[in-house]
Amino acid sequence: MSASSPLGRGIELAERGVLPDLAVRVGIRRLLAERLRAEARGSPDDQEERKQALLADAARSPIAVAQAAANAQHYEVPPEFFRVVLGPRLKYSAAYFPPGVRTLADAEEAMLALSTERALIQDGMRVLELGCGWGSLSLYLLERFRSLRVTAVSNSAPQRLAIEQRARQLGVSDRLEVLTRDVTDFEPQARFDRVVSVEMLEHVRNHAELLQRIAGWLASDGRLFVHVFCHRSFAYPFESEGEDNWMGQHFFTGGMMPSFDYLALQQRDLVLERRWAVGGEHYARTARWWLANLDAKRVAAARALGLALPPREVERALGRWRIFFLACEELFGHRGGSEWHVGHYRFAPRGER
Numbered sequence: 001m002s003a004s005s006p007l008g009r010g011i012e013l014a015e016r017g018v019l020p021d022l023a024v025r026v027g028i029r030r031l032l033a034e035r036l037r038a039e040a041r042g043s044p045d046d047q048e049e050r051k052q053a054l055l056a057d058a059a060r061s062p063i064a065v066a067q068a069a070a071n072a073q074h075y076e077v078p079p080e081f082f083r084v085v086l087g088p089r090l091k092y093s094a095a096y097f098p099p100g101v102r103t104l105a106d107a108e109e110a111m112l113a114l115s116t117e118r119a120l121i122q123d124g125m126r127v128l129e130l131g132c133g134w135g136s137l138s139l140y141l142l143e144r145f146r147s148l149r150v151t152a153v154s155n156s157a158p159q160r161l162a163i164e165q166r167a168r169q170l171g172v173s174d175r176l177e178v179l180t181r182d183v184t185d186f187e188p189q190a191r192f193d194r195v196v197s198v199e200m201l202e203h204v205r206n207h208a209e210l211l212q213r214i215a216g217w218l219a220s221d222g223r224l225f226v227h228v229f230c231h232r233s234f235a236y237p238f239e240s241e242g243e244d245n246w247m248g249q250h251f252f253t254g255g256m257m258p259s260f261d262y263l264a265l266q267q268r269d270l271v272l273e274r275r276w277a278v279g280g281e282h283y284a285r286t287a288r289w290w291l292a293n294l295d296a297k298r299v300a301a302a303r304a305l306g307l308a309l310p311p312r313e314v315e316r317a318l319g320r321w322r323i324f325f326l327a328c329e330e331l332f333g334h335r336g337g338s339e340w341h342v343g344h345y346r347f348a349p350r351g352e353r
Contacts, residue, residue, distance in 0.1 A: 010023075010027055011246055011323075014027075014319065014323055015316055015319040015320055015323065016315075016316070016319060017315070017318075017319050017322070021326065024323060024326055025326060025330055028326060028327050028330040028331075029330055029334070032330065032331060032334050032339075036234075036339065039231075039233075039234035039236060040234075047233075047234070051234075051235055051259065051262075054235055054236070054237075055262075055265060055266070058205050058206050058207065058208070059206060059208055059209075060206075061205040061206045062184060062205065062206060063183065063184040063204060063205065063206045063209050063210050064183065064184050064203055064204050064205055064206075064254065065205055065254040077305070077308065078158065078304050078305065078307040078308050079134065079158055079159070079161075079162040080300075080303075080304035080307065081301055081304035081305055082134060083304075084293060084294065084297045084300050084301045084304055085290045085293045085294045085297075085301065085321075085325075086104075086134070086290065086293070087104040087105050087107070087108045087289070088105050088108070089105070089108040089109070089112065089136040089139075089140065090133070090134035090135065090136055090162075091108040091111065091112070091133070091134075091136035091137075092133045092134060092136075092199075093111075093133065093136075093198050093199040093227065094111060094199070094227075094229065094278065094282055094283040094286050094332075094342045095107035095108045095110065095111045095282065095283075095285070095286040095289075096110040096111035096114055096278065096282050097110070097281075097282050097285050098110055104286070104289040104293075107282070107285070107286065107289075108136065109140075111282075112136065112137055112140040114344075115137065115196070115198065115225065115227060115344070116137075116140070116141065116144070118225060118274075118276065118344050118346060119194055119196055119223065119225035119346065120194075120223060120346070121141060121145070121148070121194055121196075122145070122148075123145040123146065123147050123148055124145070124147045124148060125145075125148050125149075125192075125193035125194055126148075126149050126150075126151075126190065126191075126192050126193050126194075127141060127148060127149070127150045127151070127192060127193065127194045127195075127196060128150075128151045128153070128188065128192040128194070128195045128196070128217060129150060129151070129152045129153065129195075129196050129197070129198075130153050130183055130186075130195065130196070130197040130200055130214075131153070131154060131183065131197055131198065131199070131200025131203075132152035132153060132154050132159070132163065132178070133154065133159065133198065133199075134159055134162055134163065135152060135159070135162070135163035135166060135167070135178075137196060137198055138150045138152040138163065138176065138178075139163070139166060139167060139170060139172065139176075142167070142170070142172040142175055142176055143170060143172065148175065149175045149176075149177075150175065150176050150177070151176075151177045151178075151179065151188065151190075151192070152176065152177070152178045152179070153178075153179050153181050153183065153186060154178070154179075154180060154181075155180060155181060155182050155183070156180065157180050160178045160179070160180045163176075163178050164176075164178055183200070183204075183210070188217055191217060191218060191219045191222070192217055192218060192219060192222060193218075193219050193221075193222050193223075194222060194223055194224075194225065195214050195217060195218060195222070195223075195224045195225070196224075196225045196226075196227075197224075197225070197226050197227070198227040199227060199228060199229065201226060201228045201258070201263075202228055202229060202252070202255050202256060202257070202258065203252075203254065203255045204256075205237075205254070205256065207258075207262070207263060207266055208266045208268060208269075211224075211263075211266060211268070211269055211270050211347070212268065212269040214269075214270070215269040215270050215349055215350075218349055220349065221349075222348075222349065223273070223346055223347065223348055224270060224345075224346070224347040224348075225344070225345070225346050225347075226263065226343075226344070226345040226346075226347070227342060227343070227344055228258055228263070228342070228343050228345075229257075229283065229332070229340065229341070229342050229343075230257065230258045230259055230260045230262065230340070230341065230342070230343045231257055231258075231259055231260070231339060231340050232259070232260050232277075232338065232339060232340075232341065233259055233260070234257070234259055235256065235257060235258050235259040235262045236256065236257050237255070237256040237257075238252040238253070238254070238255045238256060238257065246323070251324055257340075258343075260275075260277060260341075260343050263275075263343070263345050264345070267347075269349075269350065270347035270348065270349060270350065271347060271348050271349070271350055272345060272346075272347055273346045273347065273348050274345075274346045275343060275344060275345045275346075276343070276344040276345075277341055277342070277343060277344075278341060278342040278343075278344060279336075279337040279338070279341050279342075280331075280332035280333060280334070280336075280337030280338065280339065280340050280341040280342070281332070281333060281336065281337030282332075282337070282342065283328065283332035283337075283340075283341070283342060284328070284329045284330075284331075284332040284333030284337060286328075287325045287326075287328035287329040287332065288325075288329050290325045290328075291322065291325040291326060291329065294318075294321060294322060294325065295322075298318065301318060301321075302314050302315070302318055305317050305318065
């Protein structure tokens with residue numbers, strides 16, 4: 001990025017906290033409008049051709065790219081920082097605000113309950129969670145079901161240690177196994193009644209190959225449940241270059257934005273039973289809570305980031321996290337949450353519908 005360009009100067013000022021939030025939001029909205037114009041160019045057939053080309057390119061790619069960058073950007077950040085900004089469940093993904101739910105704590109619980117219901121999870125099952133984050137879903141399931149067992153997988157050692165500590169406090173560690181693994185070479189020795197993945201597949205490029213592997217990890221009557229953020233029509237990668245792609249550089253290197261139908265187009269090894277769209281307004285409200293927590297507890301957040309960063313970099317890091325939360329709120333709140341939103345999907349093995 002050129003620091004001398006108008007956009008580069010604006011981002012520099014925003015990261016330093018010089019620009020007011022309203023100015024940052026206006027800039028984000030302009031970039032979102034530009035993204036939609038770029039993706040909507042040409043005829044509907046042209047747009048479909050680009051999507052098919054993306055699918056073909058993904059099929060030639062590794063399962064994931066730039067895993068180390070993604071890990072550093074999110075999952076190796078000190079757990080103390082996320083304890084400051086997230087809700088009590090440490091759910092680092094969209095919460096759910098149905099009528100009557102007003103707090104982040106209740107919205108975390110609502111989304112965990114909704115995901116459990118849609119995944120058809122029952123007591124006594126063996127569950128594999130891929131990309132378990134800070135353990136919100138795994139620990140929720142272990143608390144709710146007394147005979148259920150969970151294997152939780154993350155490529156972050158700090159996440160594993162934090163989850164194991166919380167599991168001991170809750171008295172569920174005897175039914176939980178937490179593994180630090182890269183999903184691209186993960187090979188479990190058991191089969192599972194349910195495989196669940198919450199906001200991990202956005203970091204994947206070759207979804208077809210990963211879905212093929214997951215199909216081999218499921219019991220014959222098992223199910224895969226996926227929660228991803230997506231655009232209602234367009235799929236595109238987060239490229240790591242370009243001055244207008246701050247998000248790809250700092251928070252989603254190697255990742256992609258799937259379209260709502262993207263996974264539905266890849267049913268070679270698993271069959272889509274059902275999909276649901278959760279309006280983007282729920283994620284927008286989630287991000288607004290994260291920003292409010294960060295602002296209300298800025299000293300604690302700075303202290304947490306300072307555990308991993310030199311003092312001179314802490315303020316810039318805080319500025320970037322503020323922009324990230326602002327960007328998430330604007331993205332998912334765009335046009336009332338009708339453009340970018342969350343997709344839920346339940347897949348079954350072929351032959352078991």
